[in-house]
Amino acid sequence: MPVGTLATVKALDPEDLIAMGAGMILANAYHLHLRPGDDLVQEMGGLHRFMRWDGPILTDSGGFQFFSLATLRKISEDGVEFQSHIDGSRRFFTPESVIGIQRNLGADVIMQIDHVIPGQSDENSSRDASERSIRWAARCLTEFGKPAREGGTPQQALFPIVQGGIHTALRKEAAAALTAMHDWHGFAIGGLSVGEAKPAMYEMLDVLNDALTRARPRYLMGVGFPEDLIESIRRGVDMFDCVAPTRMGRNGTVFTTTGRLNIKRAEYRSDALPLDESCDCSACARFTRAYIRHLFVSDEILGIRLLSLHNVHFLLSLARAARREIIAGNLDAWSRDWLSRYNSKAPAQ
């Protein structure tokens, strides 16, 4: 899922996303609550209509933003008190209120509020955060089950978020508790890619691959880079979101099948090749590295747009290729080949 934090996938037009076959996008309840306000989005007909995106949308509840953005955060059993990162105003989110916010936004898939902690937290802190997240899942579910307010809201699916840090027992306990609680439409996996080592993340995915039903999609939150997608898909993950393709695109970093490159480097000054020779995105179909480098050196917005477009297309194509290989029963061999090619050059930056 390309990330449209503030109801826009940065530097792209909804038409670009349709053209590259994006199925579903993500937006952030925390950000949209603060600006322009979920009440305004509801007044404008909901998120789909507001941003003119007819495909499915998933909203994140804010758990990660409390962890990464908010200041003076105070977490209690009742909820999270924090100061807005925009204007410093005091806010209080509860499991019930984040359901209300996400109902206002009207996304197709919404998330429980969860308690995110650093990736290397010890077992006690991790247990504490995981068990609180499970209790909050139950409160979200209760609130979610209440009849919608007058005027009605669209049909939505609620995902719980499996926490538990890098502790196998905690991950298993969380998966079991959430599975026993309700027949959810899917499961989100949180608290990974937040500072822990890669092998620990892969180990937790292996654990959850067994602990979660295969009959429901698993959504790994905030991941990732091309190599992370492949390793996680191999461990049973179905859905991803990550700001990397657009954020790195804005900085001049390009995903290619032979590794990353930075388009601002002098070596691309008169390079007549496309960003990636094996890519069929609309940037690679038309423009040279030399032209896109010129746009970046000159601070032209078209440069940011073209790299964002290419990088998002790159990850969508990668996920589509992985799906094809799963169906063909060839995921393992394909993954090895793909990663070996991707890692064949030393990183260019």
Next chain:
Amino acid sequence: MPVGTLATVKALDPEDLIAMGAGMILANAYHLHLRPGDDLVQEMGGLHRFMRWDGPILTDSGGFQFFSLATLRKISEDGVEFQSHIDGSRRFFTPESVIGIQRNLGADVIMQIDHVIPGQSDENSSRDASERSIRWAARCLTEFGKPAREGGTPQQALFPIVQGGIHTALRKEAAAALTAMHDWHGFAIGGLSVGEAKPAMYEMLDVLNDALTRARPRYLMGVGFPEDLIESIRRGVDMFDCVAPTRMGRNGTVFTTTGRLNIKRAEYRSDALPLDESCDCSACARFTRAYIRHLFVSDEILGIRLLSLHNVHFLLSLARAARREIIAGNLDAWSRDWLSRYNSKAPAQ
């Protein structure tokens, strides 16, 4: 002509321009000489191929940039010595060298180098600059007539630039001298919209409407706003370029048929109307003022793109409408109605 100073119309994709029916665009020889270098553009196959624009391109020679951007400018009969506004390097442009630069770029229509002075200059300074510009036109023409260097250059048309400030006699003399010099493909009108009063500009256009042949296009450089387009078209001008639609778009200003508005104003917070109800651009066909305001308030690039797109579309549509009314023999009545509607509201900013 939408302006693509650095080989990109700011915040737009060539596909956007094609979709809105832009016939011809402008790029700046001065800027492209400094960055990425006209030699590099030539090496990459010329401007059309470099920026992937298959339609006609006009390049400006730099006369206006010496006036507006360059520092430590020293103008002599031989040419213009200046410091680059980017890195302070010393450069020297002559009538001959600007033809060489524009041959490297390979635009379809190229400009002589001219001597631009402030709009309210007295008759003596204006005569001096105008007569130098005429002598420079002759030198450009001689250089233009020389066989292209090995490798060949595309067929190009060279326009002289009529100067003369706000002095009727000087404008007539310049038009007569240039007309006598050569059977040009067209005439550019320079030194207007550079600080003089509007009535003085319109008076000079009236003078040139009689003094220049109707058999060749007249291109009014650096103009303009909607009202300027209409007043100038009424005085026989055929071609325009101006950065206003994209520059104002980046600042949140929107052209509408009832005047300008600034999308950042609080009054548009929940406004479900399009930018301009009578516009059929792809921004107005899809998005509300409320959404685009949200994009601007949140510093999202899509906001800049949508306003740039709308404003450029607005001027192109206006020019197309004027052409239809000329053919229908109804330009005067239409102009009055259009301007009266455009000026009906007090300016919103």
